[in-house]
Amino acid sequence: MRTDTGQVIHLADYRPTDFVLERVDLTFELDPTETKVEARLIFHRRPGADPAAPIVLDGDELTLSGLLLDQVELDPSRYDATPESLTVRDLPESAPFELTITTVINPEANTKLMGLYRTGGIYCTQCEAEGFRRITYFPDRPDVLAAFTVNIIADKDANPLLLSNGNFLGGAGYGPGKHFAAWFDPHPKPSYLFALVAGDLGVIEDTFTTMSGREVVLKIYVEHGKEPRAAYAMDALKRSMKWDEVRFGREYDLDIFMIVAVSDFNMGAMENKGLNVFNDKYVLADPEIATDADYANIEAIIAHEYFHNWTGNRITCRDWFQLCLKEGLTVYRDHEFSSDQRSRAVKRIAEVRHLKSEQFPEDGGPLAHPVRPTKYREINNFYTTTVYEKGSEVTRMIATLLGKDGFKKGMDLYFDRHDGQAVTIEDFVKCFEDASGRDLTQFSLWYHQAGTPLVTASGSYDAAAASFTLSLEQMIPATPGQPSKEPMHIPLSLALFGENGGKIEPTSVDGAEYIGEVLHLTGRTQTATFHGIASRPVVSINRGFSAPINLHFDQSPADLALLARHETNHFARWQALTDLALPNLLKAARDAREGKPVVCEATFIETLIAAAADDALEPAFRAQALALPSESDIARELGGNNDPDAIHAGRQAILKQIADAGKDVFAGLYAAMTTSGDFSPDAKSAGLRALRNTALTYLSHAEQTPARAKAAFDAANNMTDLSHALTILAHRFPDSAETSEALASFRDRFAENALVIDKWFAIQAGIPGAKTLERIRALMDNPLFKRSNPNRMRALVGTFAFANPTGFGRADGDGYRFLAGQILDIDERNPQLAARILTSMRSWRSLEPARAEHARLALIEIERAADLSTDVRDIVERTLK
Ligand code: PHE
């Protein structure tokens, strides 16, 4: 049953519960279609609360099958039970009381994958954000914390494993063919961190000795036969545990830490206390099935979920408006971890690419919202790149403002002051103010004002005065519900370089605070003067992307080329190359649209090829430099009236010119960038593969035949090389015999491996051009296609809608209509998945008028459908507004 019960929830309406939950005792009698859940909850009325107030517990699609108060059956006149709530009246004024609630639920029928569900023959739960209320009636909100005891009873043969949070208490037989296990989690937690897993799985085991010398058992559960593929995840877990001790002083706090990999999961992974549940995509890897990007994702997500044990679990959110309290901070922590494990500059480039391609369009479109929102209709729709990635950037700016030591003091204070509590962003920021003595009032606007700030800069050099003046202006665009904004505190990492490429240190700066190479922009406009500048400087602004802004700064190609060669900060070199590339790509799109020839400026091509050939630069960096801004990056920079076909054609023409000019360099790199010995997923080897594969892409542009890519496909001995070659074949030469042969051989070789078959679907979904839609329709009839599996849907429909602007955006609008049909179909089973894929329409207003009208009508078709879920209704209405 689908009902839109979504009224708007406001932050301003927050108030604590009337009742305090003391203890939770759960008993599950597992059955695929009729699981009995008995919840014993001990409450007392909060001192000062209304002595007559009833208790109101949350439910979602529940039916009550028993209710006791202090072990005595309750008269129906004392309570009301609906699928959405249980209200009990006439409760003791101050004495503790116990409610025993029995519900019967159907895990097999749970296609929303929220609450208790079945996947691959096992039982598993997902409770964040509001899934626990699909298991039993409960005060299902993050500020209600309690210790949980969990008893699990199930068929022994089908479910040798019975797992929950915390430490194992004991287990035994339980009648004919059954057994039970009991778990106790001593750390008070909110219900969203509850987890239960039961079934038959394989396991790999290890141990970790913590900084105080305690031994922790580590277990990763996967499908039988896949145990060796969990080895890398285990390695990443141990490195994460160590890193959190060294860098943040955080020690693990239970005797055991478990990870379970499942194949049907709405998100990446979930940080349930002591029992993380993962999308198996982020656990399973070996060279034959996983790309270097997969390895990097596994490392990052294992770390992310582990880090939540302190930032999220020990200290949690007071309410869901505070989601960035745990997510932004934990993303910042996993970014720092990956930077320490790999190359910091390359990692930063990847982060910023991701931020710009995912978060900037969100912040600039109809779904824009503050990092800390003040209202929502469906909380599931707020697990966004704004909360996660922009939230991380805000944390990163605090570290920039306070410096390494100041930030550490603030974090230590946060852990000390708030351990065991459910807190707010204000509490978090206060710790940094108290630890540093700095006023962060203006800075906090980053949490409250949506929209990507635009900073416009212009400089002028005064030779006589030996001074350089930089004028800065900030503008924060209007976003839904926020028509006008206050100026923000924008920390701009900034350095000056001389004509010879050496850094120039000013003797003094006035007009703006400039400390540790960071210029603090706080006014709407501001003029900073740098003294002691003996010759005209080349300025590098927002080095390392110190603030998540758009920067307009007119720099000549010669100045950018100088920065691309001499900046000491490698992120800034990449930025300079990107700034050189962009005007060429924008002009190419305009020229292609008008049928004019596309010509690329020589300085850009020369500088790019020089960087590619520069052996002093690490290969991974060079690969990033050569990967030009994407078609959607170009669309975003163009800003409106966009024609995806012209953007594609213009970009292809530029790629061809670079490829022709750099043919020898690329052939040299393709021959030289080889790894020796056994496959290793380490960052350095991955960098060699990335540069070699990038060279292969350019060679395929220069040569215009599939031969070399087909040879690479046939010779590949790891998934990185294999899938890259297949992508070139499919995307560049879709109708060639080589491509058909490669696609068929890939499918036959990996038909049994769901994660690899996802790649096969995704690569085809990304083939540019109007014809791809027919291919997608045909692929949906392929026996390997599985509608109920979120990874498979994201691979085919998600890739098409998010990452194929010419296919999805074909001129007749069929792509948008196709998506509308898919969304309505997915919504019947899995609203969260449907809503997420629908966000691919967020930039529809920046299309040229004919396509925009097709997109609008497709959205209206969704909006008018009967029985929409709250999730999809919320997204479609905001997208159309
Ligand atoms: N809290 C999870 C994470 O970031 C994400 C998640 C949200 C998973 C909601 C499932 C459901 O790490």
Ligand code: ZN
């Ligand atoms: Zn998280």
